[in-house]
Amino acid sequence: MSNNQDDREGRLKKKILDRFDDETSQEIKILKSRPDFRPELEYFVDLLAGGRDPATISARTGRPVVALMCLQAPLELFHVYGLQPFKIFGGTMVAQRLSAPQLPAIMCPMLRSALGELHLDLAGSKGQKFLAWVTPTTCDWVVKIQDMMEVCGITEKPPFHRLELPHLKDRTESQDRWLEEVYLLRGFLSQITGKKKIRRQDLARSMNIYQKSWHVFSNLIDLKRTGRVPEIWFMVISNSFFFDDAEKWTESVKKALPVFNKREKALPDIFLAGSPIFFPNLKMLHLLEEAGLNVVMDDLCSSERIFPGAVYFDDFSEHGLLKALAQRYHQGCLCPTFSDNDRRINNIIAPAHKDLYKGVVFHVLKGCHPFDLESLTLECRLKDMGLKFIKLETDYTSEDSQTLLTRLEAYRNTLAN
Amino acid sequence: MGYKIGLDLGSTAIKMVLVKNNEITWSRKVPTAPGQEALAMELVKGAVNECGLSEVDIDHIAATGYGKKLMSSAGHTVDEISANAQGLHWLSEGRCRTIINIGGQDLKVINLNEKGLIADFKMNDKCAAGTGRFFEQAARILDTPLEKFGEMSKLADEPLELNSTCVVFAESEIVSLLAKGVPKERIIKGLHHSVARRITHLLGSRNTPKGGDIYLDGGPSQNPGLLEALEDELLMEVKVLPNPQFTVAFGATLSAN
Structure with a gap:
């Protein structure tokens, strides 16, 4: 019986792995056959196509890979310890089939897909596992990820570190607490790498590398504001950030900037808010394009928010640098899991006062509760201002594409009213 | 020409x-x-x-x-x-401010401004609860033609409280009620009220029209029992134009x- 069970599981994994490859390559084909595809974008598409297992990423970056469950952990710290942080994400529909039977029916599809991918053993398929796991305690799903991995039968058990995130930003005690967590992360990274000390010059250098990435990325954001960067390409570029060395990625973004030298069509500009979107599930972005809507701003943590912004420091001591990092990653983060989060709402509303967009499309992945809850506040605030808002709840299936498109088309018509 | x-x-x-x-x-x-x-x-x-x-x-x-x-x-x-907004604005001679459309597989609530332009709209997610498909399914289980739903629900004094508007769960609930000997008339009235409550939720307090008229269209709007239940739940008059499925x-x- 046990052998049969193993056999069945093996066959299921093989079947799903084949479909996983199909799902990925299908989206790659769509991207490469777009009329606005240019050779400068090939690097990013190839990164996404080239696998997300630790062996591939480690070979590409020359660094051991640490899995990150959320962007909240300061990336610069991993870098200075010679590690490559890799944000775990799941964008495939088919991978969910492996994890779904063990998990709640209504659950974040992104994490369900990520768990399916891990179960598929993509992580260890080439004989190399993640060196460690780091989990900032942001949303409920991420908080319980270790339990869910166990339930899903994911046997990989590398060192696991939790970063406790204080969900109040404005309290000094919370900020101090978060700084302690950053110190604890440093201790953990020191332990797994065996590097007892880091030089502050090296930390400052790592911070500068990410600063440059942010600077070039913000140039891309500026271009997007003018309507010249299709959101699909923006997402491909931002999604691929963790797949390579930050400096190489930054150089490639710099080379890609001139590609977006003109606005193709005069479509209504919108702000895309809400749950993250990950390759290859670009359904929502394709539908937005089909409906004739142009995303000029977004606040997705898989897109414009992959960096918390520029890290400023004038205290060059190690403590000063760590404090600057802690501050930026806590204060700069606009995740809806924070409790005192007016800045997030204002970040969406303020550009409307300057007429930078016509309306907000709020994307909610079914089961992504923080965004779902927040959409209520945002909807009230925007509608009170006479602005257009639409919330679209969806998952990774394609069966709702037609109804979503109908809504988006009607929504586009309302923007002219 | x-x-x-x-x-x-x-x-x-x-x-x-x-x-x-x-x-x-x-x-x-x-x-x-x-x-x-x-x-x-x-x-x-x-x-x-x-x-x-x-x-x-x-x-x-x-x-x-x-x-x-x-x-x-x-x-x-x-x-x-x-299309629905433009059609009803014209046919209602500009009086319509809210449209409740019940389609085969969806529910829509559309708010119009005085020029007949869409001010806002809501639509059910991918679930056929409370849609035309729901009524078709209920008619099959109750072995009663849909055209009779209106007159039959008028024969019941009180609607039955139905827990589900889900096409799948309502089926087992209706079967169980029939097995207990609950009259079909009460079940049908209960169905109308449960759909009306679902529409009221979709409409939401913020979307309740402050002026102008509210119209029901789509195939199921020809069911007077549903119209009555909807007016009862919304505490407002709801109008239906002739041939509402062609709007x-x-x-x-x-x-x-």
Whole structure:
């Protein structure tokens, strides 16, 4: 019986792995056959196509890979310890089939897909596992990820570190607490790498590398504001950030900037808010394009928010640098899991006062509760201002594409009213 | 000359109107089946023949509904929310401010401004609860034609409290009620009220119209029992125009302007 069970599981994994490859390559084909595809974008598409297992990423970056469950952990710290942080994400529909039977029916599809991918053993398929796991305690799903991995039968058990995130930003005690967590992360990274000390010059250098990435990325954001960067390409570029060395990625973004030298069509500009979107599930972005809507701003943590912004420091001591990092990653983060989060709402509303967009499309992945809850506040605030808002709840299936498109088309018509 | 055709290719029926000078001169519907374009073109042919016209009399074909993109012969397509808004604004002579549309597989609430433009709209997510499909399923389980739902619900004093508007769960609930000997009339009245509550939730307190009239359209709006339940839940008068299942197809022809 046990052998049969193993056999069945093996066959299921093989079947799903084949479909996983199909799902990925299908989206790659769509991207490469777009009329606005240019050779400068090939690097990013190839990164996404080239696998997300630790062996591939480690070979590409020359660094051991640490899995990150959320962007909240300061990336610069991993870098200075010679590690490559890799944000775990799941964008495939088919991978969910492996994890779904063990998990709640209504659950974040992104994490369900990520768990399916891990179960598929993509992580260890080439004989190399993640060196460690780091989990900032942001949303409920991420908080319980270790339990869910166990339930899903994911046997990989590398060192696991939790970063406790204080969900109040404005309290000094919370900020101090978060700084302690950053110190604890440093201790953990020191332990797994065996590097007892880091030089502050090296930390400052790592911070500068990410600063440059942010600077070039913000140039891309500026271009997007003018309507010249299709959101699909923006997402491909931002999604691929963790797949390579930050400096190489930054150089490639710099080379890609001139590609977006003109606005193709005069479509209504919108702000895309809400749950993250990950390759290859670009359904929502394709539908937005089909409906004739142009995303000029977004606040997705898989897109414009992959960096918390520029890290400023004038205290060059190690403590000063760590404090600057802690501050930026806590204060700069606009995740809806924070409790005192007016800045997030204002970040969406303020550009409307300057007429930078016509309306907000709020994307909610079914089961992504923080965004779902927040959409209520945002909807009230925007509608009170006479602005257009639409919330679209969806998952990774394609069966709702037609109804979503109908809504988006009607929504586009309302923007002219 | 001067005729327009509006086609609404919905999930359960294809509706067609022939329009001259913004007035419906002919209308018909057929159940949706594979080969939607061929079915729609049969309707067009039927209209042309029955009205003694020839194809050159048709100036324009406008298509809407989920199958709109299948109509290669359409002069233009429009989404069904915008078509519904335009159609009801015209037919209500500008009095409509809120539309409740019950389609085969969806529910829509559309708010209009005084110019008939869409101010806001809500639509159910991918779930057929409270839609035309829900009523069809209930009719099958109750072994009662849908056309009788209205008169039968009037015979019941109090509606039964039904827990589910889910097409799947309502089935087992109805079967269990029938087994307990609950009269069909009470069950039907209960169904109307549960759908009306779902619509009221979709409408939400923020979307309750502050002026103008509220209209119900789509196939199930011909059911007086549902209309009564809806007025009872909303505590407002709800209007229904003649031939409410053709409003969207008619609106598509207006959008050609």
